[in-house]
Amino acid sequence: MYRSHTCGDLRVAHNNQEVILSGWVQGIRDKGFMIYVDLRDRYGITQLYFDEESTPKDIITKAQKLGREFVVQVKGKVVERASKNPNIPTGDIEVLVTELTVLNNAQVPPFTIEDKTDGGEDIRMKYRYLDIRRNPVKNNLIFRHKVAMEVRKFLSDGGFIEVETPYLIKSTPEGARDFVVPSRMNEGQFYALPQSPQTFKQLLMVGGMDKYFQIVKCFRDEDLRADRQPEFTQIDCEMAFVEQEDILNVFENLTKHLLKEINGVEIENFPRMTYDDAMRKYGNDKPDIRFGMEFGELNEVAQHKEFGVFNDAELVVGIAVPGAASYTRKELDALVNWVKRPQVGAKGMVYAKCNEDGSFKSTVDKFYDQDDIANWAKITGSKPGDLICVLSGDANKTRAQLSALRMELAERLNLRNPKEFAPLWVIDFPLLELDEETGHYHAMHHPFTSPKPGQLELLDTDPGAVKANAYDLVLNGNEIGGGSIRIHDKEMQATMFKHLGFTPEEAKAQFGFLMDAFQYGAPPHGGLAFGLDRLVSILGGQETIRDFIAFPKNNSGRDVMIDAPAFIDDDQLKELSLKLNIQE
């Protein structure tokens, strides 16, 4: 037996008990006549001590040779401390060691195993197993487990069945790029790793499973943006015989349950906003509504004056930045430069200070008088002390730019309180999205999403105007889930593929099995998928998903700890009927 208790167990009630503990040496203080060792395991830290008077000499000698992160087992007696440490749960006691066994030595770790470590990101990823010993990472992984357990409990109690769908499936050119897996037994052929179990969960609905869920890994071979992982985890759900309202209710309740059980936060009802409103008010389909700074459209009051920039713009739109009237000229110049960065892409920014005395001072005082700016203030909701920031140009682009500015300023002004939770349903998404490069429409959600009733005809005349039975759940400015009511009719699915540019042959080759299935009695159905990595990180009050993944990959898709991917043997390639085709 390696231990009678963990390093987090012992209290004054254990006083005088003989105990056995095992763990890692967190730190050693050698006072000459006394040696103190902090022994750590997953559950806590217990102070051990070795006393020149009562501890045998050979044990003292052994203790003096201990180093950080050595793995040891000790026997000893629990002793109530004279000077207690209120900062740790075991702080009322310590253990007087009578036996000491070194279970494993340790080299000096490449960074300190402390909450605030001296190790940079790269070195911590290479030695992720050491990083996991640190409380922040360890606690994130335990937190993730708790969230996943609560999700499963809630859904299972609600009659959902977790069904495992296959990982070795078929590649489809639709959507993002697939990871593929060569099949040795089927020469020249490949499986694909699923980007989501979408078609399988729909087939489970056709199969009468009624309520399905799965916490499941998904894969996308995308060029990695910051905080994207090639493999990620979804809470994937689907229900039959439901309308949008049924689905919103179930998953609103799930999210409420999590907020309550995990964060102790109770939220009545989640507000809902159409996609169009979200774009108009926040320039973003996943607005953070924890703070105001709603967009004020200024075309009516700012155009038809002598300021050409605004007159030529499709949209003139501004926000009130609370308390920012006090920004210095230097700070304001920096802000203008910030929106002009290529990542944001604005050509410039007009701003107006709302002075405490009710007057205004703008960068366009030449064209607009005090009454004009007062109108801007009214429309953007600016109060004395605020700064009005105004962008203009093409409507879509300008909204995106102002949204970026709004989020940046909210960060700077600490308006994004991670302990506050503001969920929001965004509904009525467009069915299709125009790819500006190719001029083709593609499915905004995915090709299985149903258009709103009665809008099918619009597909021929104004495809961009068709709205879908599609919805996103947004939490604190992040999309944590999204879904739709699906098409369950073979003809409508064929029509949809046609509008997405599939020939009937292509549609049949790729999704024939699904359309075939629809012929044998498909029920109305719909669903939703949460991104677990994102959900967990936001519930955990953070936004970096990598911190909630045990063994994440870096931005080149590499696992720097195990050094993968890697080259494989020629024999292995040959067995798979493959050759490398590397461009010199």
Next chain:
Amino acid sequence: MYRSHTCGDLRVAHNNQEVILSGWVQGIRDKGFMIYVDLRDRYGITQLYFDEESTPKDIITKAQKLGREFVVQVKGKVVERASKNPNIPTGDIEVLVTELTVLNNAQVPPFTIEDKTDGGEDIRMKYRYLDIRRNPVKNNLIFRHKVAMEVRKFLSDGGFIEVETPYLIKSTPEGARDFVVPSRMNEGQFYALPQSPQTFKQLLMVGGMDKYFQIVKCFRDEDLRADRQPEFTQIDCEMAFVEQEDILNVFENLTKHLLKEINGVEIENFPRMTYDDAMRKYGNDKPDIRFGMEFGELNEVAQHKEFGVFNDAELVVGIAVPGAASYTRKELDALVNWVKRPQVGAKGMVYAKCNEDGSFKSTVDKFYDQDDIANWAKITGSKPGDLICVLSGDANKTRAQLSALRMELAERLNLRNPKEFAPLWVIDFPLLELDEETGHYHAMHHPFTSPKPGQLELLDTDPGAVKANAYDLVLNGNEIGGGSIRIHDKEMQATMFKHLGFTPEEAKAQFGFLMDAFQYGAPPHGGLAFGLDRLVSILGGQETIRDFIAFPKNNSGRDVMIDAPAFIDDDQLKELSLKLNIQE
């Protein structure tokens, strides 16, 4: 709202209530003046009726056009039945339909959606979504969900943390063949799909996670034997600061919990048997101990007579087949032919009938008298009415042959009762296994398994004799789990790799990260993994894992429903820096 109740909900207590139901048409009986429709969903079947007198004509007409598996929604009134059907929970009521909406038509399904279907395996796999509508398949999937939930609950309550390990890892030549995944972003390099999360769970132990589990998909590119799947699910577990005894206790308790919660069976303590004993008594490292038929070794009593076959044999071994003395000559000849099939490979079989009068009649009466055979009967435990079957030859091969015969006869004699559960720990497995083809030893469990204390020296002199801290959990003749205490010392791990034929460079290239990790304070640790597919099927009283997998692959690794694997575009290959290399 598609339904107020499910098709399994309604009882007499709902009499006279207006309800809405949705589901599939299971069957229609048109009696002219009355039409009965059985409406089915996941939860049950409810009888609907349409009555010429009270149902509007147009609804009757619509009802007459319904076909099997149509998806319909009905409104109606619950009516207590005059003649009740005690076979279904809703059999006390029926619903008089007042509104009928056809939600989707259905073509006639390619096989009947009944518990006993007319569809063969192939067609049911192609239309697996229809097969899932059938109770036996549907219930198996729900059963699997229940087992997985109980496993998670038990382990989570016991302090285990479910940690998701990566699916895109590194290929290692050790063990079975990996599925690999070409990396587009790292030209010419490949990820591998995990055969198990073995090294990651060990790193989690190095990382102080203490108790880890994961229900996780694993992948092996093996030539598929019957009932093997290229992707399968493991309950993967690991614990730190444990000895073998700790692990056996935890997972014995888990298995007891499942047997109790899922099957209502309580089992005291699981028996334990060494690998050597299992081989000696049952010729098998996963003996089914629900029935006797233990091996009796007959060398002492059967050799040194005049029967050359036995005299030349390394081992003469027999079993008692209960009640089989009554077999006809034809049956006995068939049995002899059965053991001579190439799959079994015996050269022949000697048998002796134990007559009811206490006399014996054997195929070798020329060489053995009644007293001789009486000795065989005593050693094999044969009683009057039994048949003694005796095989001889090379010890290992003969044991395997007799084990096959024992299992075959148990099947024929219905001794393998699926409602009876006989768990067994098999312990003290050999560390290494001789590959007879290559003459090399390889790890019987895996290269991370620790030898029994004090046996390390034997590795140089008699590698095959070294026993490991390795154990299997056997249930009803199937290995449902296996594990070991791991090596946690860098030097011992290096020694082990050396004995497995790795050069130090190979060991470093493939498992350097693990051996590096061991230098930074690895705790003693060990674990176990259950095969979930197998576990679920046995708890479910069946032995075919495919029946408990939603979308299984066939013996060529194909998903015949979606038709995967498949060829991919040249562009896709090019992006991956690959070319096909197909041998003409």
